[in-house]
Amino acid sequence: MRRKHSWLVLAVYLLFTLAPIYWMLHMSLRSNLAITSTFAWIPESLSLANYATIFTDPAWYGGYVNSIIYVVLNTILSVAVALPAAYAFSRYSFIGDKHLFFWLLTNRMTPPAVFLLPFFQLYTAIGLMDTHLAVALAHMVFNVPLAVWILEGFMSAVPREIDETAYIDGYSFPRFFVRLFLPLIKAGIGVTAFFCFMFSWVELLLARTLTSVDAKPIAATMTRTVSAAGMDWGTLAAAGVLTIVPGALVIYFVRHYIAKGFAMGRV
Amino acid sequence: MSLLSWMAWTPPVAIFFVCIGLLLMAMTVWELRSPTVARKGLLPLVTTRGDRLFIGLLAAAYVNLAWTGLTDLAQWWGAGLSAVALVAIMRYG
Amino acid sequence: MSATKPVNQRAWWFVLPVLVSVAFSALVPLMTIVNYSVQDILGPDQAVFVGMEWYKEILRDPDLHGALYRQLIFTAAVLAIEIPLGITLALAIPERGWRASLTLVLLAMPLLIPWNVVGTIWQIFARGDIGLLGYVLTQLGVDYNYSQHPTDAWVTVLVMDVWHWTPLVALLSYAALRAIPEPFYQAARIDGASRWAVFRYIELPKMRGVLTIALLLRLMDSFMIYTEPFVLTGGGPGTATTFLSQYLTQKAVGQFDLGPAAAFSLVYFLIILLLCFVLYNFMKDPQ
Numbered sequence: 001m002r003r004k005h006s007w008l009v010l011a012v013y014l015l016f017t018l019a020p021i022y023w024m025l026h027m028s029l030r031s032n033l034a035i036t037s038t039f040a041w042i043p044e045s046l047s048l049a050n051y052a053t054i055f056t057d058p059a060w061y062g063g064y065v066n067s068i069i070y071v072v073l074n075t076i077l078s079v080a081v082a083l084p085a086a087y088a089f090s091r092y093s094f095i096g097d098k099h100l101f102f103w104l105l106t107n108r109m110t111p112p113a114v115f116l117l118p119f120f121q122l123y124t125a126i127g128l129m130d131t132h133l134a135v136a137l138a139h140m141v142f143n144v145p146l147a148v149w150i151l152e153g154f155m156s157a158v159p160r161e162i163d164e165t166a167y168i169d170g171y172s173f174p175r176f177f178v179r180l181f182l183p184l185i186k187a188g189i190g191v192t193a194f195f196c197f198m199f200s201w202v203e204l205l206l207a208r209t210l211t212s213v214d215a216k217p218i219a220a221t222m223t224r225t226v227s228a229a230g231m232d233w234g235t236l237a238a239a240g241v242l243t244i245v246p247g248a249l250v251i252y253f254v255r256h257y258i259a260k261g262f263a264m265g266r267v
Numbered sequence: 268m269s270l271l272s273w274m275a276w277t278p279p280v281a282i283f284f285v286c287i288g289l290l291l292m293a294m295t296v297w298e299l300r301s302p303t304v305a306r307k308g309l310l311p312l313v314t315t316r317g318d319r320l321f322i323g324l325l326a327a328a329y330v331n332l333a334w335t336g337l338t339d340l341a342q343w344w345g346a347g348l349s350a351v352a353l354v355a356i357m358r359y360g
Numbered sequence: 361m362s363a364t365k366p367v368n369q370r371a372w373w374f375v376l377p378v379l380v381s382v383a384f385s386a387l388v389p390l391m392t393i394v395n396y397s398v399q400d401i402l403g404p405d406q407a408v409f410v411g412m413e414w415y416k417e418i419l420r421d422p423d424l425h426g427a428l429y430r431q432l433i434f435t436a437a438v439l440a441i442e443i444p445l446g447i448t449l450a451l452a453i454p455e456r457g458w459r460a461s462l463t464l465v466l467l468a469m470p471l472l473i474p475w476n477v478v479g480t481i482w483q484i485f486a487r488g489d490i491g492l493l494g495y496v497l498t499q500l501g502v503d504y505n506y507s508q509h510p511t512d513a514w515v516t517v518l519v520m521d522v523w524h525w526t527p528l529v530a531l532l533s534y535a536a537l538r539a540i541p542e543p544f545y546q547a548a549r550i551d552g553a554s555r556w557a558v559f560r561y562i563e564l565p566k567m568r569g570v571l572t573i574a575l576l577l578r579l580m581d582s583f584m585i586y587t588e589p590f591v592l593t594g595g596g597p598g599t600a601t602t603f604l605s606q607y608l609t610q611k612a613v614g615q616f617d618l619g620p621a622a623a624f625s626l627v628y629f630l631i632i633l634l635l636c637f638v639l640y641n642f643m644k645d646p647q
Contacts (some may be wrong), residue, residue, distance in 0.1 A: 006452035013449055014466055017523065020485040023492045027484060035490055081377040088374035088613060095298050095367045099317050100375065102640065104578075107386045109632045111584030113605040114625040117396075117612055120388035121273040141385045144378055146577075154571060191535075202474045204587050205609075219474040233484065241476040247472020248465065255464045258531055259456065261538025262570070274388070275407055276397045284391060312641055325637070328630055335412050336419030342412050 006106045021244070028238035034219045035233045039234040050087075050238035060239065066132065066202065068246065070215065073136035073208030076145060079189060081140075082147035086175070088147065090155035091163065104145040112205045115141065120209055135217070146199070147192045154188025155261060187257040194254040201247060218243060276343060282327035310360045372398070396622035419469050424624065426599060427607040428631075431583065433516065434603060438582040441522050443575060446529025447566035447567070451559075453534050463532070467527045479591025482520045486592075490534040506593065510600030513593045520588060525612060529574045536567040583632055604628055 027035055027049050029043045038044075051077040054060040087102060088094070119138055120129075127136040162184070182189070208220040222239050292315060303316040310322065327349035334345025399407040399413055418424060454460040469592040470478065477571065487508050488494040506516040540563065548558045575647070586605035595602035595610075602610075608628060611619035 009448060010463065013445075014463070014524075017467060017527070019492060020481045020523065021504050023485050024481050027490075032619060039490070039495055053564045062589075077381070081381050084374035085378040088371035092368040094367065095295055095370045096317065097371075098409065099321065100379075102321075102637075104378070104382060105636065105640070106633055107382055109580040109583075109585070109636050110386070111582065111605050111608070111625075111632075112394065112609045112628055113586055113612070114629060115385075115389050116609070117618065118274075118392040119385075119620070121392070122388055125273055137385055139382070140381055146380055147377060149573065198472055200470060202478075204474055217474075219476050222476065222480070233490070236480060237484065240473070240480055243416040243474050244469060244472060248469060249466050251468040251472060252461075252624035254363050255461050258464060258535045259460055259538060260535075261540075262535050268575075274392045275399060275401065277409055278394055279409075280391070280395050280398060283394070322637075325630070325634060332415065332419065332627065332630070335415045354606060355563070 019164045024240050025231055026237075028241050030234060032234050033230060049233040051242075054238055054242065055090045060218075060221060063216055063221035064242070066211070066215050067207075067217040067219070070132040070135040070139070070207070070217070071197055072198045073132055074139045074200040077136060078140055078143040078147045078196045079151075079193055082144055082151055082192070083182075083189075084156055086148045086151035087181075089152045091160065101148075104148055108142050108145040108149075110141070112142075112203065116205065116209055119206065123210055129210065130212045130214050132215045135207050135214050135215060136200075136209055138206045141201060143196045143199055146195055150192045150195060151185070151188050153207050154185045154191075157262075158184050187262065188259040189259060191262065194250055194257075197250050198247065290320070308360045310356070314360060316357070319357050319360045322360060323353040326356055327353045387561050388574050393622045396618050397626055399619060401618045408621065415627070418620050418627060422597070423602075424607060427604050430599075430601075431603045434514075434585075435579065435582045437518055438521055438525070439575065439578055441518075442526045442529050442578055443571070445522070446526050446574065447533050447571075448539055449530040450533035451528065451556070452562075453530070464531065467530060469527075470524050471527050471531075473524075475587035476591050478520065479588045481589075482516065482523075482593050486516050493530050508597060510597055513597055513600050515595045518591060519587045520592065521582065521585065524588065525578060527603040529578065532570040532574045533567055536570040537563060540566045568643070572640075575643065576639060579635060579639060580632065584634070 020097050021262055029048070030040075031047060031049065034040075034044065067079045089097060115138070123134045123138075128137070158181070161178070162180070166180055166182065171180065179203045204217070207217045208223075211217065211220065220258060277288075296318070305313050307313050307316045308319075310319075312318075314322070330349035330352050331342070331345050333346065334340070334342065385423045398409060398411060400410050400413075401407045401484075439456050453463050453467075465538060470520060473481070485491045488505055489499045493504075503509075504512055505510045544562050544566075545558070548562060551563070584605050585603055586609065589601045589603065593601045595606045601646075608621060608624055612638060
């Protein structure tokens, strides 16, 4: 049931997607002198010097470690609090449920720039500044609503009869939830975790504001490549290439869940 | 910096949030006493009491902003107008 | 939500963790913002109540009107391009096998690049001297320079956003398409339905749930776009790519005008709230 030329559309689009990434990879393998002096379609010589800079300087690789710590922390926390809430939304109606749902969404809509100032002061006041937890908590503002939203869609697709049968069979609620229900929505948890990871990994504004030294994310470290001697293009490009790696791994692991499909019955 | 001083509370804002809180509590009690029936009023969608309260508050905020942005008259008039809008939406929306 | 769900007020306990965690990070800052917006903060413990003054100033600021106008056009352009393009791509992705996996992974890559890196990539990619795009355009005789010409800058930011976010629409649509059971297609084949009819009456309705998510996410996120244009153009040249978040951050961080920045934050929030409310309700009810 598909048109013949759809392959062409896809191929052209993939070319468009990959061209800028190729260019960054290309630059990361060249020296700054070569980058600024001559134009080349493919690197004239391969040099890993820019990568060596990153892997030997603690300020650089420390940034990766920091980013990964708060992103993982955020993903776990977001999914953990969103699971019971999504179950409640998908199974029961209670006073204010729809409004609560929409209120959650409004937090996803608030521009991080709006929260910048109060967050800075809130986390200073409670002594969490420059910790991984601060960034993880801040990112929950936009990740938890999204997690509830996606998980609710997956849970609603599971027939309610399964719950009832389990209770008749003598399952307690926690046992039912962990043993029977969670495996049924494994795909949903995978997809949700993917989105939480993604949005936390790519966010910079809050992550940069809430950290200074100890928890500084890689993306913020990258802003220091502008020095008096001009842009350090090569190192910048190498750091950029390395930021794609964790994401590419994550998408590789969840591709099955996406390929299997989900419909999100209700909004 | 103490735990609350950075929030720079002022009485009007505190009163505003207390009112919103009371309003939500009142709505909950009302809902428990007599559950709402979704209906189609003047607004182009089916609403419950809670929906109308939300739309009303949003409308009230916009009326206030429009008053501030477009006129130089005292804000009280705008606030009064927005209160009328809120009640009207709750009643007829 | 279906009407058959049992009423159970104890469900509130399930929602409590979400409520507490989000309220802590959302309500406290929101209250603070409201407080700031009605005061002139001179220093710690030194503030003067000014009522609606900041709102008055902000709402009449021509810079804000300009930023809002640019923002609306930008968001409209983003939605008009990314949603149809994303659906088209989703229809073109192979249904299964290694080709499908490979396409998904490649397609999703821009989504997983930190936003400032996205800006950096395009900053390099579009430069006339060292960037592929800029170089090729210049060689073709196009007078292209995103740091000098406002139109070039605007179009570059738009193309960057399309590059960055269309995959999200495509992935979600693709997932929805895969969830359509085969019998639907068989029935359509028996009826001799055209490709367009299959799309219009089977695929599109089945995609509505995820399309709502995609549309709302794109609406919200394009409305608060900040990092990518900040890195790429810094809002310039002039104010050509200064969108709302850029304007806000300039006020809050650059000039440290807490009051006006807070007042504007709330106005900003109200605009998005209204847009999303309308769209959410529109997508929820069939027509």
